[in-house]
Amino acid sequence: MNHFIHLVTTNRLSHAYLFSGLPGCGKRAVAQVVAMRLFCQQPTNSGLPCGHCPECRRILAGDNPDVVMVEPDGQRIKIDQVRYIKDEFSKSPVEGATKVFIIEGAETLTTNAANGLLKFIEEPVANRVIFLLTTNKSMILPTILSRSQVVEFPALSSSAFADTLRERQISDNQISLLSALTNSLEIAEKLTNDDWLANCQHELSRWFGQLAKRDDMAFVTVSTGLMPLASDRDHQGVLLDAIILLWETTLRVKYLPDALDTAFPELQQTTVNVAQSLTRQQLLDILTAALGTKKLLASNMNIQSILETLTLNILAELKKVA
Ligand SMILES: [Zn+2]
Known part of the structure; x- marks a missing residue:
């Protein structure tokens, strides 16, 4: 977590991350905190988002148009969800300086859908950060793996x-x-x-x-x-x-x-x-x-x-x- 906060504060966040780990290991929480940190109005002295300003709260509520969160609708991420991600990706940030994408269950993307997203991951677009979250890294396309920064989340001790x-x-x-x-x-x-x-x-x-x-x-x-x-x-x-x-x-x-x-x-x-x-x-x-x-x-x-x-x-x- 501190590592990511450091990347945000020094403006060195990469454009695509793949968070891999068991359910409940905190992948989504870390992605959300990074998003909150990007928008927070009053970060703490240690650089963490405050968690209670209007921006932090909107992100926690899934209510910030610049933080796009998608999770599988049933067994997989559906085609219209992929279309939504692509649409959002092509739009500039509405309010903030950056647009954040948090895509849970990335292993459930079909090959076609994953290839469609690849375009965005391949060529970094300014002010876009994409977090792909997966519980099963072996099901992620190699092309996606090779173009993302893979972060392994250890299970709780x-x-x-x-x-x-x-x-x-x-x-x-x-x-x-x-x-x-x-x-x-x-x-x-x-x-x-x-x-x-x-x-x-x-x-x-x-x-x-x-x-x-x-x-x-x-x-x-x-x-x-x-x-x-x-x-x-x-x-x-x-x-x-x-x-x-x-x-x-x-x-x-x-x-x-x-x-x-x-x-x-x-x-x-x-x-x-x-x-x-x-x-x-x-x-x-x-x-x-x-x-x-x-x-x-x-x-x-x-x-x-x-x-x-x-x-x-x-x-x-x-x-x-x-
Ligand atoms: Zn805040």
């Missing part, structure tokens, strides 16, 4: 992340699981909505407990307990991650019996029991099967079949030694 979650009244139990599953605040908030995470912990504990007893009910729990958690693609992915985490934990307990894990507090004794009853090879086979589920999901296999097949495979493995 795990302790800072845990502190932020604690400030938001999230319980310690949930924090351990959340920190294992994501380092994005945005995703963490989505997962704690409607008690999804608590339910996930609870249902996975039930499922794992049944597996530990070699109880075929675990198969039924897939449809009664796990499927309600798998409402959309994002949640399906996280559910599989949590299952993988459970089996990773069990394997770790096999090697380090004292390794305590609080991601699934109800399961501490159960993981020890399962770890003791299986060989290392068996645990590795189960973990490999669990890891494979992510690939199956990516290839559009039905989530219920993925979970049911995994459950049957694990039951079969467990019953070998029952």
Whole structure:
């Protein structure tokens, strides 16, 4: 952040930036602060925008015609949005000296749309700064990458992340699981909505407990307990991650019996029991099967079949030694 403020104050801001990083890592905030700094009427002594003058407030409200903000409308940035960006790009700043473009989800631009924007990125136009924001740099056209200054945003450190979650009244139990599953605040908030995470912990504990007893009910729990958690693609992915985490934990307990894990507090004794009853090879086979589920999901296999097949495979493995 200080780096960008310094560039603004010394008038050395480049004309095109690509901010790359996980959701919730602050890409948009930094772009907005830079925009605010360009327009702020009373920057602080340290050069930061004040945050409360009329200009700062308009930008925060998305209400400054010289700060053009675009985010994907649904799955992608639509053609009329690209047209809007181009139109705005060809117009001079209305009020200020500079025009700022903040384009979120840049990876969702079609090749055509991205090529259309390339023209503006290629030949710097005076008084235009464009910030392309992406969570997936590998999906950005190489031509765009090579013409922008790429800035990688690190994820929040795990302790800072845990502190932020604690400030938001999230319980310690949930924090351990959340920190294992994501380092994005945005995703963490989505997962704690409607008690999804608590339910996930609870249902996975039930499922794992049944597996530990070699109880075929675990198969039924897939449809009664796990499927309600798998409402959309994002949640399906996280559910599989949590299952993988459970089996990773069990394997770790096999090697380090004292390794305590609080991601699934109800399961501490159960993981020890399962770890003791299986060989290392068996645990590795189960973990490999669990890891494979992510690939199956990516290839559009039905989530219920993925979970049911995994459950049957694990039951079969467990019953070998029952
Ligand atoms: Zn201000």
